[in-house]
Amino acid sequence: MPTDWTPAALSDDIPAASAAPGQLGPHDLAIWRSASGRIAAWADRCPHRGMRLSHGYVRGERLSCIYHGWGYGEGGQCVRIPAHPELTPPEAIKVPVFRAVEASGVIWVAVEAPEAPPPEFPGFEAFRSLQVKAAPEALAGALGGSGLVVEAALGGATVVALIQPLRDGAVGLHLLAPEALGAAELDALSVAAEALRRRVEEGVTA
Amino acid sequence: MILYDYILSPSCYRVRLMAALIGRRLDLRPVDFHPGQEHLSEPMLALNPAGTIPVLQDDGLVLTESTAILTYLAAHDAPAWLGEDTPAMRARVAQWLAFAQRLTDSAGAARAHDMLLAEGEIAALRGQATQALRELEAALSAARRRGEGFLAGNRPTIADIACFPHVALAPDGGLPLDPYPSIRLWMRAIRALDGFIEMPGIHRLHELKPEPGPMPEVIRKEKA
Ligand SMILES: N[C@H](CCC(=O)N[C@@H](CS)C(=O)NCC(=O)O)C(=O)O
Ligand code: FES
Numbered sequence: 001m002p003t004d005w006t007p008a009a010l011s012d013d014i015p016a017a018s019a020a021p022g023q024l025g026p027h028d029l030a031i032w033r034s035a036s037g038r039i040a041a042w043a044d045r046c047p048h049r050g051m052r053l054s055h056g057y058v059r060g061e062r063l064s065c066i067y068h069g070w071g072y073g074e075g076g077q078c079v080r081i082p083a084h085p086e087l088t089p090p091e092a093i094k095v096p097v098f099r100a101v102e103a104s105g106v107i108w109v110a111v112e113a114p115e116a117p118p119p120e121f122p123g124f125e126a127f128r129s130l131q132v133k134a135a136p137e138a139l140a141g142a143l144g145g146s147g148l149v150v151e152a153a154l155g156g157a158t159v160v161a162l163i164q165p166l167r168d169g170a171v172g173l174h175l176l177a178p179e180a181l182g183a184a185e186l187d188a189l190s191v192a193a194e195a196l197r198r199r200v201e202e203g204v205t206a
Numbered sequence: 207m208i209l210y211d212y213i214l215s216p217s218c219y220r221v222r223l224m225a226a227l228i229g230r231r232l233d234l235r236p237v238d239f240h241p242g243q244e245h246l247s248e249p250m251l252a253l254n255p256a257g258t259i260p261v262l263q264d265d266g267l268v269l270t271e272s273t274a275i276l277t278y279l280a281a282h283d284a285p286a287w288l289g290e291d292t293p294a295m296r297a298r299v300a301q302w303l304a305f306a307q308r309l310t311d312s313a314g315a316a317r318a319h320d321m322l323l324a325e326g327e328i329a330a331l332r333g334q335a336t337q338a339l340r341e342l343e344a345a346l347s348a349a350r351r352r353g354e355g356f357l358a359g360n361r362p363t364i365a366d367i368a369c370f371p372h373v374a375l376a377p378d379g380g381l382p383l384d385p386y387p388s389i390r391l392w393m394r395a396i397r398a399l400d401g402f403i404e405m406p407g408i409h410r411l412h413e414l415k416p417e418p419g420p421m422p423e424v425i426r427k428e429k430a
Binding site: 009010013015017018020021056057058059064066123128129130133170181187188190194 | 271340344347348352353384387388390394407409411412413
């Protein structure tokens with residue numbers, strides 16, 4: 001069970017009033033942002049019949065399930081069952097919630113709030129998330145480092161690579177780029193990231 | 207215009223979707239593709255010896271490639287959907303129409319394998335589809351960096367409509383879309399277009415549908 005913050009997505013990839021799937025160790029997450037901009041990470045399973053809530057839709061401050069439209073608000077509490085609009089849903093109908101905070105354009109998640117806030121990377125901004133079919137150590141090694149936070153030279157820039165262990169032999173690579181880069185430099189960085197992924201997936205170590 | 211059509215075919219849906227977006231009415235002729243194999247019947251083979259659908263017939267013209275049909279519909283009724291009239295943009299659109307064929311041959315074939323028990327080396331098909339989806343994700347993330355939400359500029363074109371169905375249905379072929387944030391946002395933008403129509407497995411953006419029934423709070427207040 002992770003005891004620290006895990007990077008799960010980039011803030012820009014989940015705009016207001018949208019939901020996306022994510023992972024935290026063994027848990028599938030529905031990461032969603034309310035219309036007013038609040039980010040949340042919940043279990044990706046509707047308490048009604050188990051549909052993925054990440055396929056759901058956001059109206060205002062509620063996330064609703066795509067299947068039968070049950071709506072969930074603050075703290076994962078079910079607040080609406082369309083088939084019984086007169087019913088106030090029982091308190092027991094609740095989606096398990098995880099911790100979610102944003103820092104440096106990254107959405108960090110945890111099971112229980114870690115003591116320290118997630119790291120900040122002044123001078124960097126979120127760039128791209130890619131999925132790589134490799135072990136975390138192999139990816140860190142290919143970046144010339146170790147651990148899950150690696151500062152590396154890539155595509156002519158210095159980047160911060162946040163590595164998120166995923167299930168089924170994959171990792172998330174959340175890249176932060178220096179703030180000052182122009183469009184052409186960012187394109188070069190993107191190409192370099194794709195090349196890095198090819199190398200790591202082919203098992204070629206740096 | 208007559209469209210020989212099958213409701214579950216992503217290539218036919220390309221055409222129906224394009225027509226709906228530009229307000230072109232089509233005379234639909236349903237073909238019993240599965241299990242009837244009607245696309246291989248003599249009358250259908252006379253129309254299209256390749257034995258594929260969709261087929262569009264209009265004024266003596268017979269078109270058997272869905273991307274060519276998209277080009278025809280747009281040129282006929284709504285040329286803005288062809289993309290900006292510059293050499294580079296026309297070429298970019300053509301490039302994506304060819305890419306859409308790669309999606310048909312990889313993600314589409316993987317889905318046909320999983321859903322219709324079609325022949326195919328499933329691991330290889332998924333590998334090719336993953337490669338294509340990664341290329342699409344990279345292109346769409348670059349477009350976002352330039353403030354563009356679509357494949358060829360800042361407005362939807364036939365390129366987007368050609369690529370959309372097989373991408374949206376990729377999970378049916380064992381290809382989850384979870385790893386592709388820019389593809390997810392692009393699909394949202396397409397599903398939100400005025401005139402968008404659905405097919406089984408592809409839905410209009412739910413957020414845009416009216417909320418059924420009143421909220422419980424409202425009812426409680428009325429009762430109190
Ligand atoms: N000509 C291609 C064919 C598209 C295609 O593969 N259509 C499928 C149905 S979704 C088909 O007709 N398959 C017949 C076969 O492979 O026997 C197009 O219009 O894009
Ligand atoms: S499964 Fe979610 S509302 Fe029924």
